[in-house]
Amino acid sequence: MKVFLGLDGGGTKTDAAALDERGTLLARYIGGPSNPHSASFGTALTEIMSAIDGLIERLSINVDEIAAICLAVSGFSSIDEETLLKRAVQQHLLKQELSIPVFIQSEGQISLMAAVGSNHGVLVISGTGSICYGYLPDGSGTHTGGWGHYLGDEGSGYQIGLRTLKTVMRSYDSVCKPTIMTDMIMEEYGFKLITDLKGYIYIPSHSKAEIAAFSKVCIQAAGAGDAAAIAILTEEAASLSDTAAALLRRSPTLQNYPVVLSGSVFRYSPIFRGIFCSSLQKTFGGLNFVDGSLGAPPSTGAAMTARKLFNDYRQE
Known part of the structure; x- marks a missing residue:
């Protein structure tokens, strides 16, 4: 059995989820805030690693069954910041003898995946703040x-x-x-x-x-x-x-x-x-509106994305 991890990090909490190959939810872990602009980069990275460890601890599997992880953490938005995040997670996983693909996506992409099972489309968020994301099938995105x-x-x-x-x-x-x-x-x-x-x-x-x-x-x-x-x-x-x-x-x-x-x-x-x-x-x-609250949480969307990108990666 292959297991896929997903993590949704923000200014109030870090939500992590694990799915199997069929999309069954195996475990979930909720940790503290991991947006580096709410604290420091060091504090954010520590929280992310704690969430990953907490999720793995709740899985009653051998760690070698974990196939990939996808992270979407608000505040890690530039190429340099995403590279820092990816390398830090890779190094942390290697300490547990886990050498797996680490994918970085945006909160918009994992939320779309959770809501409609696809990482392309339009996502309009109205929470504490607001933003509109748009993603095309080729992976390119824009926002207003x-x-x-x-x-x-x-x-x-x-x-x-x-x-x-x-x-x-x-x-x-x-x-x-x-x-x-x-x-x-x-x-x-x-x-x-x-x-x-x-x-x-x-x-x-x-x-x-x-x-x-x-x-x-x-x-x-x-x-x-x-x-x-x-x-x-x-x-x-x-x-x-x-x-x-x-x-x-x-x-x-x-x-x-x-x-x-x-x-x-x-x-x-x-x-x-x-x-x-x-x-x-x-x-x-002719627009098709979808109520995002009826779908899975974004952390599950991140795990779904890890599964999709892993399968795409294998087919290349």
Whole structure:
């Protein structure tokens, strides 16, 4: 039996999975963050090796059955960084007498594989941040968005959360009409007055994730019919649709492949998802949208990719 390992590393966790030749999940391991821009390169590499070791320890097999590994770690994006990652993993595996192919892929490619069983197509992510990926069958790829919360992240949880915060304060100042988001935030965070929000928001240690968390309030309020919340989701969905449209215009061939929707905003907001899809469909028509949340996790997609690339490698 051959076993294939896959690893999906990011700023909050490192998720590793192992599959056999038939695609059966054999083991999974969840570790800490491995994005080198969230910590140091050394810390990220240590976490990656720990995740690999933890996954192997959960496999009740001989290590010589492991055939290949595929890694997709956000933050290792340049050729030099990917080379560093590959060499470090190869050296670590050699210590366990494992000399196997090590493949490096992007988070977009493994997410597509997990969702549709192929590493080509379009992936639109709306989570804490946002980005649109496009990959062709020859392995070439491009993206639009992904410039972070200062330069972009349109249609992301961060932007929706930030607009939610600004809207409730403008409502307090009577610039905007009253919104149920005000009471929802006060109840959720235990504020006596909505002006208490200022002291909470400007705590220096608060990250993008804390701001993005307020998108949940907006999504719930929109579901209850709040006009201000609906307006935020509508405008942000249309903005992300513009970003995806730019990708499809840049590489028209991508219009023939599935458009996978991934991330918490797509998953939990039917309003956002509906506006995004209808806007993009109106521009291009005939697009095939796929709910990425219904597929396997990206770590499994990485292991599936390891299996595919290993088989391709053997056939060359």
